[in-house]
Amino acid sequence: MSDPNDLDEVEPTPKPPRKRGLRRFAIRALIVLGVIALLLFVSRWQVGRIGQRHLNAANQQLDTEEPGWRLEALLAERNKTAPPPEENSAPAVLAVAKEIPSDWKKASRHGAAGAWPTDWPRHYPENTLPSASIIESLMEYAELTAAVRQKAVALRGKRSGFYRLEIPDDPISARFPHLDQAHGVATLLHFDGHLAALMKNPNRGIQSARAALAVARSIGDEPTMIAQLFRISCAKVATQTALQVIAWGEPTEELSQLQAELLAEAETPYFPTAIRGERAILDKVFTGLESGTIPTDQLMRYSSIVRPGPEHFAAFRVYRPLIPGDHAKCLQLMSDYYTAAKLPHHEQLPAIKLIEIPKGPPEDFRYIITRMVLPACDKVAEATLRGRAELLTAAVAIACERFRQKTGRWPKELTELTPTFLPAVPLNPFDGKPVGYRIFEDRITVYCYWADAPVQMHEPIEFRGGEPKGLGVGYRVWLPQHRALPHKE
DSSP: OOOGGGGGGSOOOOOOOOHHHHHHHHHHHHHHHHHHHHHHHHHHHHHHHHHHHHHHHHHHHHHHHSTTOSHHHHHHHHHHTOOOGGGBOHHHHHHHHHHSOHHHHHHHHSGGGTTSOTTSOOSSOOSBOOOHHHHHHHHHHHHHHHHHHHHHHTTTTOOBOOOOOOOOSSGGGOOOHHHHHHHHHHHHHHHHHHHHHHTTOHHHHHHHHHHHHHHHHHTTTOSSHHHHHHHHHHHHHHHHHHHHHHHHOOOOSSHHHHHHHHHHHHTOOHHHHHHHHHHHHHHHHHHHHHHTOSOHHHHHTTSSOSSOOHHHHHHHHHHGGGHHHHHHHHHHHHHHHHHHHTSOHHHHHHHHHTOOOOOOTTTOOTTHHHHHHOOOHHHHHHHHHHHHHHHHHHHHHHHHHHHHHHHSSOOSSGGGGTTTTOSSOOBOTTTSSBOEEEEOSSEEEEEEEETTOSSOOOSSGGGGTTOSSSEEEEEEEEOGGGSSBOOOO
């Protein structure tokens, strides 16, 4: 039996940590977290204040240098300068679009399944005819569309148009159905011109090309990027139609009128108009995000987030104080693009390459929305220059055809066309040099060579002036005996 006195020598059982220590630790942790939160709050507040100062400075500079730059002012000024009703081609274009048969719309939309076979010349005119079976299938749509095509051709010669725009407080949700309708009329005229050439009526085909150009001009100075791209697309339909008609026949009427209209269209300030309008629209977007009049989920439509969750909306709330600085950066970038857009055509792309787009996370969190909404302005600039090249080369090609009809030969140099058949030799919008011209045994080519084009094309090689690489934009015109050759199997 153990001695009770031995119990005094037994070590006492360790006691649990005191609650006082836990409280002290929790208080210290809360203090640290509070300090961190305070620092983050102060940082966000300070960045927000700096961003607001930048935005105020950007607005003040634009108000001084470009009064009326905001969207409401742009639209109001556009409404004031609208053409009178008797000169406005837009209502007539919409009326034609409304009468286009639905069967034709489906056919023209589905390529080989309908009115546009895979071997139909759509990009570069060819001097060979489609196959007999293709021509026969096309005739099925000739009677179906005859009446509306006649009304569409009556648009030729129209010089201006005006579609009334109503851009909502939330520009992200804006829709422009009239642009699709206009392009549908241009596509119908494309078909009409080709059909006329196949039916040995090339003069009607030139009328169709002129009408397609009138459809392009109906869009006018609409201050949106998408509108100007649609105008360029419709104008390209006109050039392709005209040169394909000449590749299948020998039109003698309205060539000089079409040539003059093409040269006039080439002077359209597509890029400045698009950039100035887009800057005003983005300003309205940022203003709506700052004020809360534009729902956050609308912003998500600009990103790859299909179904935004709570974490996305929480992130936006955290980011909100940074929006003014983001807004200022967007205005600055769009103004830089607008400055580049006002340079001579061949200087625009080099200037655009110098514009620095802000990096995204994790390098920089300040301009997330700018990166999200900023359009691909460099690509739009490239498209406008290609559109100008298409118009200029088509006009010069038609001038060469007029010269041949008058003299029985091709001009030895393009300078031989001036001033009787051409006011002056146009300059290549890519390098500022005169457009290219080559004479072959059976044809001529008029082209604009783009040496450092982002997309290299190998065909047609004669549009590159013998250069091994690069992009050529242009057209061919064959001698009459080499036109409308039998279909190649």
